[in-house]
Amino acid sequence: MADMKILAVDDSPTMRRIIINTLGRAGYSDIIEAEHGKDALAKIATEKIDFVITDWNMPEMDGLTFVTNLRSNPEHAKIPVLMVTTRSVKEDIVEALKAGVNNYIVKPFTPDTLKSKIDEILKGGA
Amino acid sequence: MADKENKSIAVATQGEMPNSESGLKRGLGALKSTIEDLTRSLREIQGPLNDTRDCLPKATTHLDRISSQTEQATHKVLDMVENISNQQVEIIDHLNKALNVLADTGKENIAVSELLEKAEEVANRSQNDAFAIMDALQFQDITTQQINHAASLLEEVDAKIAEIFGDIDETMGIESAKKDADSDKKRKVRSFDPHADMVFKHTDQSGIDNLVRENNGAKDS
Numbered sequence A: 001m002a003d004m005k006i007l008a009v010d011d012s013p014t015m016r017r018i019i020i021n022t023l024g025r026a027g028y029s030d031i032i033e034a035e036h037g038k039d040a041l042a043k044i045a046t047e048k049i050d051f052v053i054t055d056w057n058m059p060e061m062d063g064l065t066f067v068t069n070l071r072s073n074p075e076h077a078k079i080p081v082l083m084v085t086t087r088s089v090k091e092d093i094v095e096a097l098k099a100g101v102n103n104y105i106v107k108p109f110t111p112d113t114l115k116s117k118i119d120e121i122l123k124g125g126a
Numbered sequence B: 001m002a003d004k005e006n007k008s009i010a011v012a013t014q015g016e017m018p019n020s021e022s023g024l025k026r027g028l029g030a031l032k033s034t035i036e037d038l039t040r041s042l043r044e045i046q047g048p049l050n051d052t053r054d055c056l057p058k059a060t061t062h063l064d065r066i067s068s069q070t071e072q073a074t075h076k077v078l079d080m081v082e083n084i085s086n087q088q089v090e091i092i093d094h095l096n097k098a099l100n101v102l103a104d105t106g107k108e109n110i111a112v113s114e115l116l117e118k119a120e121e122v123a124n125r126s127q128n129d130a131f132a133i134m135d136a137l138q139f140q141d142i143t144t145q146q147i148n149h150a151a152s153l154l155e156e157v158d159a160k161i162a163e164i165f166g167d168i169d170e171t172m173g174i175e176s177a178k179k180d181a182d183s184d185k186k187r188k189v190r191s192f193d194p195h196a197d198m199v200f201k202h203t204d205q206s207g208i209d210n211l212v213r214e215n216n217g218a219k220d221s
Helices: A013-025 A037-046 A063-072 A090-099 A111-123 B002-104 B110-136 B139-172 B205-220
Strands: A006-009 A031-034 A051-054 A081-085 A103-106
Touching (some): A013 A111, A013 B139, A037 A051, A037 A063, A090 A103, A103 A111, A103 B205
Parallel strands (some): A006 A031, A051 A081, A081 A103
16 A cells, blocks of 8 residues: 555644655655645545545644545545644544544654554554 | 601601712712722723733744744754755665675675675664654644744733723723724634643553544444
């Protein structure tokens, strides 16, 4: 699955760059970026995306609303989503999972955690 | 008997009326004076508070500049780390080629081979350190969220002060000194997690993994 197209959604250019670099080290090179949920939905509408990594707190449209929108569209409802955010309160995590996030990582993350969560989702474990 | 009682009550009440009315007037006069004093005091502190209000946008602008400059600096560091990392890849590649060239000569030179392998180990360690620097730069996003939280609180204080003095001026019939009535509309859109922290996490990764398993279990059942 190293050839899958990943969409990295984060309003922080620094985080997008770190995520892209970390994914590159894990063997994933086909990555596109979006600054917020609206931008991400627009990209998903025009490009075939295999996997989404998204932040929660973003302007225009936050990650939770983005995932809810994504899951409500039958065409894109099955795209795996990994949320990478600073929000670590239990209620937030539960809310994200209920909204349809497949797995969840709290920033700052390690490359090993990012890779293992992607692998878990792809294997159907999460 | 009843008539007599009623008459005496009426006389007593009439007799008390002037006293209670004047007492009420005195009380209201004192209350008015207190309100005027209070308003005067509030108006006296309004000047310094307006000065404070002038400082608040400067403080938020300053905080935004810190975020922006930190981001620029972080990207410079990222550029350099990526260069170092790419150079390490080149070094490792050259060392591997050198080892192959040595093997192709057919002459065994254990000392040179060992030196080349050690150099490759050092290059790999150095590359891992470069990656670790890159991973540590996630602090910039977290710090920016903390700065945005602080700026947002300052904007809230500014709005509250404006609201309080706007209300007082309105009550006193004075044209409001409240600046920027539409300050809310002018506010920068800030997205942040108020609990963002580099070290402390309310739920660690193993706790999150348990929640993910519970959620998946609930979906399956």
